[in-house]
Amino acid sequence: MSKQSNTQLFITISKVAGVLFSLYLFLVGIKGLSSGIKHLGGDFAKEIMTTTSDPFLALFIGILATTLFQSSSTTTSIIVGMVSGGAVTLTGAIPMIMGANIGTTVTNTIVSIGHISRGNEFKRAFAASTVHDFFNILAVLILFPLEITFRIIEKTAIGLGTFLFGTISTNEVFKSPIKTAIKWGAKHLESLSFDNTGLFIFLSVLLTFMMLYSIVKLLRSLVLDNIKQYFDKYIFKTALRAILFGMMLTIMVQSSSITTSTIVPLAGAGIVSLRQLYPFTLGANLGTTVTALLASLTLNVTAMVAAFAHLFFNIFGIIFIFLNPFLRDIPVKLAEWMAEVSIKNKFIPVIYLFTFFFVLPFLIILSGR
Numbered sequence: 001m002s003k004q005s006n007t008q009l010f011i012t013i014s015k016v017a018g019v020l021f022s023l024y025l026f027l028v029g030i031k032g033l034s035s036g037i038k039h040l041g042g043d044f045a046k047e048i049m050t051t052t053s054d055p056f057l058a059l060f061i062g063i064l065a066t067t068l069f070q071s072s073s074t075t076t077s078i079i080v081g082m083v084s085g086g087a088v089t090l091t092g093a094i095p096m097i098m099g100a101n102i103g104t105t106v107t108n109t110i111v112s113i114g115h116i117s118r119g120n121e122f123k124r125a126f127a128a129s130t131v132h133d134f135f136n137i138l139a140v141l142i143l144f145p146l147e148i149t150f151r152i153i154e155k156t157a158i159g160l161g162t163f164l165f166g167t168i169s170t171n172e173v174f175k176s177p178i179k180t181a182i183k184w185g186a187k188h189l190e191s192l193s194f195d196n197t198g199l200f201i202f203l204s205v206l207l208t209f210m211m212l213y214s215i216v217k218l219l220r221s222l223v224l225d226n227i228k229q230y231f232d233k234y235i236f237k238t239a240l241r242a243i244l245f246g247m248m249l250t251i252m253v254q255s256s257s258i259t260t261s262t263i264v265p266l267a268g269a270g271i272v273s274l275r276q277l278y279p280f281t282l283g284a285n286l287g288t289t290v291t292a293l294l295a296s297l298t299l300n301v302t303a304m305v306a307a308f309a310h311l312f313f314n315i316f317g318i319i320f321i322f323l324n325p326f327l328r329d330i331p332v333k334l335a336e337w338m339a340e341v342s343i344k345n346k347f348i349p350v351i352y353l354f355t356f357f358f359v360l361p362f363l364i365i366l367s368g369r
Contacts, residue, residue, distance in 0.1 A: 019218045023294075026077075026211035028185035030295040032204030033081035035186055036197055055095040055148055057368040059140070062099020064361035072104035073254055073291035074209055076310050080292045081204075084303035094153055097310045098140050099361075101285065105133045106357045107257035111264045113349050118268075125268030126349060127339035132260055132281040134331035134338075139317035153316065157308035165301045182298045215254050236276040243318075246283025256281075256288035278332055282322055285314040 066075040079096050082088040088096075108129035115122040147153050189207065193200035235245045250259045260281050266272045289311040296303040321327045342348045 015218050015221065019215055022211045022214040022218065024182070024185065026208055026215065027182045027295065027298045028189060029204045029206075029208030029211060030077055030081045031182050031186040031298045032189045033078060033085070033201060033208065035085070035190070036201035036204055053092060054368060055092070055144070057365060058092055058095035059099040059144065060361040060364045060368075062096035062101075063103040063357065064099075064365060065096075066100040066103025067106045067357045067361070069209065071209075071213075071255060071257060072100040073256075073288055075100040075103070076289075076292040076307075077208060077295040078205065080296050080303045080306045081299065083306040084296070084299035090154055090157070090302065090306055090309065091151070093306050094147060094309050094313070095144065097306075098144060098147075098313060100310075101136045101313065102133070102140060103357065104257055104288070105129070105136060105260075106353070107261050108132055108264055109349070109353050109357075111261045112268070113353065115265075115268045116346055116349065119343070121268045121270075123339045123343045124270060124274070125264050126342055127274050127335040128264050128267030128272075128277055129260075130338050131274060131278050131331050131335035132284075134334040135278075135281065135317070135321065136285070138321055138327070138331060139313070142320050143313060143316055153309050153312050156312045157305045160308050160312075161301060161305040165304070236272060236280065239279040239322075242276065242279040243283035243286070246280040247287040248283075250284045250287025251290045254288075254291050256284035259284045259287070274332060274335065279322065282314075282318050285317065286311070289314060 062075060062079075065078075066072045069075055076097055079088065079093050079100070083090060083093050109126075112122070112125040112129035115125040143153065186204075189203060190200050193203055234241075236242050246259060250256050253259060263272055263277050263280060267274065267277055289307065292307040292310050293304070296307040321331070338352075342352075
């Protein structure tokens with residue numbers, strides 16, 4: 001084996017070790033968040049629950065939080081930690097999870113605006129980014145009123161949780177050597193807060209965010225750099241293959257924003273068509289739910305049920321929209337129309353970005369409080 005090969009192998013092993021260590025610290029951060037919320041007690045929990053008792057307001061909290069974090073994985077993992085700590089009910093968490101699915105698409109839009117000076121290339125890239133927006137918005141428009149009226153996501157998640165674990169309770173916990181190790185790490189993190197619960201929660205959220213960022217960066221360099229060449233040849237031949245690959249790739253890099261943003265430039269270059277990448281983004285939606293599922297493993301059964309709710313929201317979205325011949329093409333047609341309008345007026349994408357993802361959620365949350 002050549003010296004260059006040995007060096008490359010060492011770099012790869014180091015990156016894998018870095019991913020595993022970052023994953024451990026990410027789970028420590030989630031555990032710390034849950035513990036910190038429990039320490040704060042009833043007043044803090046009541047304040048959050050009062051805010052999220054309005055599902056419409058909770059929806060926009062999810063949008064704005066994910067827009068600011070630039071990661072639905074971070075938002076949903078924090079929500080799972082809050083459900084575990086009793087600060088948010090499962091009923092209150094589900095609209096926030098829906099909002100997180102919308103907020104995560106902001107990264108694609110930002111990437112597409114980078115093509116704004118290049119005519120048809122921008123048109124293709126912007127359509128590729130907004131098809132993800134419109135699918136998630138349509139999913140919320142359909143599932144949000146159904147959830148408020150019938151609680152189909154909550155009941156399905158609880159049903160699966162009951163089938164797997166028997167009892168749904170914050171007192172029912174998972175027992176494993178990994179959880180013991182994570183609990184040990186959380187205790188050491190707490191010692192850095194000097195018995196200040198607010199500081200402990202801040203450190204936990206900061207650690208969660210930083211480690212997820214680290215995981216994404218390391219996995220991106222391990223996976224995505226070697227896979228772009230296979231996109232058109234193998235991945236987009238059928239819709240099912242695109243969904244499955246979008247899901248697997250997002251599981252590997254732990255970020256739907258990264259996987260979907262990666263193909264926006266390919267769409268801009270005309271390598272991948274809008275209809276080819278559409279199912280790929282749906283797979284990315286499914287893949288991003290794994291982060292919250294991993295986070296819930298360090299907590300309790302209620303947290304796992306909250307993670308199930310995120311998964312079922314995305315599954316129902318595919319069933320209600322993509323598998324429905326009457327609704328399937330709506331996100332594509334809206335994305336094509338939006339791109340056509342935006343090519344004529346370059347201010348529209350910028351106005352859309354700031355108004356929909358930042359200004360509107362902020363004003364609604366402010367008025368609701």
